[in-house]
Each structure stands twice: as C-alpha cells, then as structure tokens.
Amino acid sequence: MLEVRNLRKVYGEEPGGYVALEGISIDIAAGEFLCLLGPSGCGKSTLLNILAGFEEVSAGSVMFDGRPVKGADRDRMMFFQDAGSALLPWLTVEENVRFALRARRVPRSQWDDIITRYLSMVDLNNHRTKFPAELSGGMRQRLQIARALAVEPRVLLMDEPFAALDAMIRRRMHAILTDIWQRSGQTIVFVTHDIAEAIALADRIAIMSVGPCSSFMKIMDVKGARPRDMGDPASSAMFAEIERLLTPEIRRSEERLG
Numbered sequence: 001m002l003e004v005r006n007l008r009k010v011y012g013e014e015p016g017g018y019v020a021l022e023g024i025s026i027d028i029a030a031g032e033f034l035c036l037l038g039p040s041g042c043g044k045s046t047l048l049n050i051l052a053g054f055e056e057v058s059a060g061s062v063m064f065d066g067r068p069v070k071g072a073d074r075d076r077m078m079f080f081q082d083a084g085s086a087l088l089p090w091l092t093v094e095e096n097v098r099f100a101l102r103a104r105r106v107p108r109s110q111w112d113d114i115i116t117r118y119l120s121m122v123d124l125n126n127h128r129t130k131f132p133a134e135l136s137g138g139m140r141q142r143l144q145i146a147r148a149l150a151v152e153p154r155v156l157l158m159d160e161p162f163a164a165l166d167a168m169i170r171r172r173m174h175a176i177l178t179d180i181w182q183r184s185g186q187t188i189v190f191v192t193h194d195i196a197e198a199i200a201l202a203d204r205i206a207i208m209s210v211g212p213c214s215s216f217m218k219i220m221d222v223k224g225a226r227p228r229d230m231g232d233p234a235s236s237a238m239f240a241e242i243e244r245l246l247t248p249e250i251r252r253s254e255e256r257l258g
C-alpha cells in the first residue's frame, strides 16, 4: 500500500545541509502495524511526516496505492502526540467525534452508529455529554484515539502518542489501540523510542540508526499472539537483540550531542 524507495531527506541546501535520512526503503502492507523505532533525533518524525505528505523528499519516492504522495490527503491521517490539544474544548465528547465525521464528510446517516461504536470501544459511552476539561488525561487520550479511528483513515500515523502517559495507562492504551486496529483492518505506522512498546504493538519493527544519514539497520518481524508479555522468552530475546543493536547508536548520538 505504501512503497518507500531509496528515500533521502536533506534539511537546508545541498551541499552543506543536514542529511536526516538516506537510503530508506520499505513496503508497508495494507492492515499492517509497523513501528519505527530508534533513538532521539534519528529521523522517525521526519519519516512519518514524509509518509503523511507534510514534508517533501529530497530524493527517492513514496507511493501510496501506486501513486506518488504529493501532500497530505484524507486517507493518511496523523495522530499528534500532544494529548488534548487537538480536542475542541467547547464541544462535548460526542460532539468532538461528530465534528471529525462531518469534516471528513462521512454520511450523516452513519454518525450515530459510528459514535456509539467507537466511544464504546474506548469506554467513554457514559461520558458522551462531558466536555474535555471534565475528563482525566487518560480519558482525553482515549477520546482522541476514538475520534481518529472513527473517521477510518486507511493509514493512521502516530508519533509517540503515549510517551507522556504513565505505565499502567499506557498498557491500557496499547490494548485499546490493538483491539480497534484488529477490528478495523487499518494500517498503522507508529513511532516510538521504547523497545517494549514496539514489541507489544507491532507486526514489524523498523530499527533506525542515528543520523546524519539515518537508515534502517534492521526490519524485524514480531511473532506471537497479542497481548504480548515481555516476560515470555520470545519477547525478551527480541528485546535483548534490539537493545544490542541500539546501544552503540545511542552512545553515538550522545557523543554527537557532546
């Protein structure tokens, strides 16, 4: 569905600009859950923004359904990191979802069903008439997820969406996201620097090296039924392998920062 070929991204003018990404190639299948994993500054957000169509490539190509990506479109939706910021504070829970459905031109006759279905999935059906300010941080995050998925974009792009949450709420969000993803068949590209989070969620993990000229060091299949337990041997072996790959990269990135 998404084909990335030999992508290069330079910030600033060449020569002399900063080469953020170099030689990135990957095919992302419809319905796949792909995690982009790497240390801070390796270019994960840059790659995600390119997939969204927010950033242009300097060389190489990104194709969506066989056509070059030229700017953002409604089939690929970015889910922003900052919980709550994208919710409209003057609208209730259900009105926030309705607003998104209207903006995406989902037929009005489907709104009630969709709103009930997605709010139920995130346990917010009993809070439909509350305003965002009356919800906890975790509830707001769940509302954001329900709203993003309710419009059923074919590809959902998520940039460290749960980084600010505490461990227990984050696990709950993982379960909710996995459940909705399995039911909807949507494609998800999810950025994280947390190895355990990538193993818990992904079908495949693309591990990125530190920049400049960041690229994929390895693309790994994650096996095992969900929910995955970090305590089981396959997951812990994978964790150790990824850590072995990333430790020298993190050191390099720290050296670069001085």
Ligand SMILES: Nc1ncnc2c1ncn2[C@@H]1O[C@H](COP(=O)(O)OP(=O)(O)OP(=O)(O)O)[C@@H](O)[C@H]1O
Pocket (backbone or CB within 6 Å): 011, 012, 018, 020, 038, 039, 040, 041, 042, 043, 044, 045, 046, 047, 193, 211
């Ligand atoms: N607009 C820009 N102009 C110049 N350099 C940029 C720009 N945006 C990002 N960069 C640089 O490109 C590199 C990759 O940045 P990016 O934000 O994609 O990394 P990241 O892996 O998402 O980092 P983090 O995990 O810290 O968010 C960094 O070195 C960053 O400083």
